[in-house]
Amino acid sequence: MTIRNVSQKILYLSEKILNLFDFVDRFPDEASCRAHFKKERDRLGIVCKKCGCSEYYWKKDRESYQCKKCGKRITLRSGTALENSNLPYLYWFKAIHLLTSTKKTFSALEIQRQLNHKSYEAIWSMLHKIRDAMGKRDSRYKLTEYIELDDGFFETVDIEKKDEERKRGRGSQKQSKVLVLIESEPVDSMEKDIKYKHKPNRKVGHVKMIVMDTLQGENIKSNIDKMVEDDTSAISDAYKGYNKLKEVLKAHEVINTSEIKKAHTVLPWVHSAIGNAKKVLQGLHHSIGKDYLQSYLNEFCYKYNRRYFKDKLFDRLLIACIEFK
Secondary structure, eight states: OOHHHHHHHHHHHHOOOOOHHHHHHHOOSHHHHHHHHHHHHHHHOOOOTTTOOOOEEEETTTTEEEETTTOOEEETTTTSTTTTOOSOHHHHHHHHHHHHSSSSOOOHHHHHHHHTOSOHHHHHHHHHHHHHHHHHHHTTOOBOSEEEEEEEEEEOBOGGGTTSOOOOGGGOTTEEEEEEEEEEEEOOHHHHHHTOTTSOSEEEEEEEEEEESOOOHHHHHHHHHHHBOTTOEEEEEOOGGGTTGGGTSSEEEEEOGGGOSOGGGTSHHHHHHHHHHHHHHHHHOOSOBGGGHHHHHHHHHHHHHTTTOTTHHHHHHHHHHHHOO
16 A cells, blocks of 8 residues: 555544534634634645745735735735635635545535525635645545546536536536546555455545546547556456557556456446535435536545544635635
């Protein structure tokens, strides 16, 4: 197992989940949320958009930073996911806490109800900005060593094509194509007997999911090249769209799953990830727009990749919302 997975398991054993009582103790009001947001922003550093200077003054009366070099003012929210949002810091903190407190998710309507806010659109926009920050944070990392590869088809709604005659299979307007990669390390025979006796014979790592316009060879190859390290090997089924992957991978093993009674025994974790993602999305979000599917997949992958973080997950996501606009 990779070092990062070992360190995550140490976090899992040593930390507890940030429950509702802990959250309220830490952030009882708007002022406490604003103060913590500023503390994290100061720690991460401010860079002037105009001159690139990283030194600044804090103007308490204006709730903004002022560049020491050129004098340009930067609001506390500027350059973060909260920019242009009129929602209180407390709303953002509560939304981040709710999203990170469960393996599943919340609909915008439920978050609106929990926050008792009159505008659905404002809450919906906030949640998608948070999910966008999740995706941008995960894009910093590439998968490595050994991966399972497959494609999934998720039911979505394309408003522009809703009146067209429906197709079946890979070209259906009701299904969006998603390329799924997941780190999967083979388990040696001794470890299998001791720890994985009734589990798949592979250990799982991190996952990436990307919505694709097409599943043609060149498109798949270019996306895989962006998401994995040079030393990565992959295993997949015999779909012809994967034929060019040897050009960007260290090795590519092809399995003819049509000849295997239980394909999930060969690609256990990628099939599991696709199935779990579908359950999360279909169980809560109805009629997902094709343009927003990636946003929901960002959330699923972000939380899956940090499944051992426990109470650290809230702080990590808040930092992502500060780092990414």
